[in-house]
Amino acid sequence: MMRKYFTYVLLCGFPLLGAQTKVDEQSAYQQKWTLLERENAAMAFDANIQLSDAELALDKKLFQVRRKFLSEAEQQKIPIYNSSFNQIKPLIENSPLFKVFQTMPKGGLLHTHSGGLASMKWVISAARKYKECYVFVQKDTKEFIYGQLAFFETGKVPQGFVSLDKKLSAQPDFEKELLGLLTLKRDNLSSYNNYWIEFEKRFTRINLLLPYRPFFKEYYKEGFQELLDDKVQHVEIRYVFDELYDFKHGKYSLETTVTDLQDIVKEIRKSDPQFSLKLIYSSFKFLDPESIEKQLEIAFTLKKKFPDMISGFDLVADEAAGHSINSFQKNWTKLKELSGKYGVQMPLFLHAGESTSVFNKNVLDISLLDNKRIGHGLNLIYFPKSMEMVKSQNKLVEVSPISNQVLGYVSDMRNHPARVMLSNGIQCSINSDDPSVYGYEGLSYDFWTAFVYWELDVKALKKLVFNSINYSSLNEKEKEKALNHLNTQWNDFIQKANSNLK
16 A cells, blocks of 8 residues: 555656746746846836826826837838838827827927027028028039028128029929928938038028027027927027127127027016026037137136026037047146136036947046036947946936937937936936927927837836936026926826826
């Protein structure tokens, strides 16, 4: 009988014990997997965000809306991952997700440029109302390029320029051509083009428009209103200063630029009291250190006079063509001396790493300087120690998804470097850079792009939105007021979005 019992154990018991061992091993593996998943999530940029029940409900709804959109795109064989922004822009505009993002409060736009704000359609329409506005219609010369707009007094119009209004009246199709000359579109991701050359031509075509004081005032009022319409409450412009002028008084001082913008803000605040503006004084990377020294003196002078408007300093232009940040060492070491001389601080908000090359080492300087935020920072992920320092120093990267694609740095948005940064705890904000040059207004398109391609959730969206105020150059009192307003707007958005998405 005992022998039969042992035989039973041998035949039946050991397999059961073996099965139990396998279950235990699988359970241990799953525990390790779950722990690893949590540890990765704890490193993410939004790890400290806790969502309310209403936010969690919206998160589930947006997840389903995105999944449905992607499924339908796949069924219709729409290659959204291999298409440029310009190609899928109509698809974005017709998607339910876009309508949600249009109603979402965006907080602040921390990275945009003078000349890249107001819609180019508006620019053409507004400019033609001025009888003194002309367009260059001949082949490019050393002075002017085809499609360039400018204001001239009667009798002082250079050869090759014709009245813009008369040209458009006589040749209506020219408006579409001119709009194409003022906007930059990347139609085919695989085609080669020197996008920076084409990009800079767009600014050249309007650089004689914006200093004309009557148009200047109209332009910025329109640009700010477009942002307000897209739920942006705060704007920080990389501003390249130029003397304003009109034909009655001639040139005005640089201070006039600031006071005119202050007046525009005051006017806007009558209907939108939460709106705020800061200017980041900007010069160019292709200048030499001696020229940048002069630019810094001007920037400090303006900041001393307008401490609540001028928030910092930057260098712009194509990083591949300009000098490195490191080549301006003597300028950066002189900042402390200039701060003592003028009695104000001048934080840096430098463009760095707008590149796909490891040979561009501009991001190395960022962690060594009093640089509050980083413009673009695309190749930061190639420098792990610098990325670690940027994280520990709590510096923000200003990410501009659509700009990065149009200028050729990123093709498939799923591979955008920001995804690596966000997962590694680098704080970021979403920006539009030069939306009017890329043929759109506001910030909704960039948020749509980030949400769809980077597989974001409501927690990430909330962190990105609130980062734009928390890392802004608003002073503490202004920031507190802006955050209170944003929090109210955000909660209202969550409630309404939940109601609209059944």
